[in-house]
Amino acid sequence: MLRSAIKKRTYEAIYRFLDKVSPVPYDCGALCGAACCGTSETEFTGDTGDMGIYLLPGEDAVHDRADDWLRWSEHDASEYDFPASWDGKVYFVKCKDAPRCPRDKRPIQCRTFPLEPHFTPEGELVMVRCDWDLPYSCPLIDGEAKLSPDFIKATGTAWKHLIRDPLIRDLVQYDSDKRREAGGEPEVIYRI
Numbered sequence: 587m588l589r590s591a592i593k594k595r596t597y598e599a600i601y602r603f604l605d606k607v608s609p610v611p612y613d614c615g616a617l618c619g620a621a622c623c624g625t626s627e628t629e630f631t632g633d634t635g636d637m638g639i640y641l642l643p644g645e646d647a648v649h650d651r652a653d654d655w656l657r658w659s660e661h662d663a664s665e666y667d668f669p670a671s672w673d674g675k676v677y678f679v680k681c682k683d684a685p686r687c688p689r690d691k692r693p694i695q696c697r698t699f700p701l702e703p704h705f706t707p708e709g710e711l712v713m714v715r716c717d718w719d720l721p722y723s724c725p726l727i728d729g730e731a732k733l734s735p736d737f738i739k740a741t742g743t744a745w746k747h748l749i750r751d752p753l754i755r756d757l758v759q760y761d762s763d764k765r766r767e768a769g770g771e772p773e774v775i776y777r778i
């Protein structure tokens with residue numbers, strides 16, 4: 587498994603910090619049937635299909651493998667779309683009962699969506715709206731919804747801490763380069 591410089595207590599502190607914010611001051615899942623959880627109100631099956639979440643290196647420490655709401659698997663990072671420095675296994679989890687989950691246990695990927703960290707060509711860490719080709723539509727992205735300032739600031743602060751881990755920094759750099767190649771420099775939502 588990939589080794590992380592981020593301790594369990596740091597992840598726990600980041601989780602608690604992000605527990606206090608939401609992207610918008612209403613339940614955006616009602617707009618789309620919680621599409622990013624791999625379900626929808628009209629097609630709810632309780633199974634997330636192929637959709638799932640990669641945990642960041644070391645993030646598994648805040649989860650108990652015995653918890654019955656996640657289905658765990660391990661992927662060899664070299665076989666998936668990760669930086670070359672990611673030499674080892676990564677955890678991939680699926681939510682068995684999506685969109686229901688223990689809110690205080692949501693992984694980082696759920697907590698900062700639809701924003702993502704990005705390095706500008708000058709190496710500045712900024713937050714941008716997720717612009718990957720997703721298998722669903724997110725009204726907060728497509729409609730360019732106004733996001734809560736508290737959420738924007740908190741996600742930036744969280745990622746500023748997370749990129750202290752060299753592997754996570756490599757991932758953000760890798761994704762930033764890919765984003766630039768695919769569509770040019772994205773619009774900056776927040777400068778950290």
Ligand code: SF4
Binds near residue numbers: 615699700727
């Ligand atoms: S973040 Fe987007 S896709 Fe996910 S529940 Fe909210 S509006 Fe839907």
Ligand code: SF4
Binds near residue numbers: 622639
């Ligand atoms: S952890 Fe919760 S918010 Fe995240 S994908 Fe699973 S059900 Fe959705």
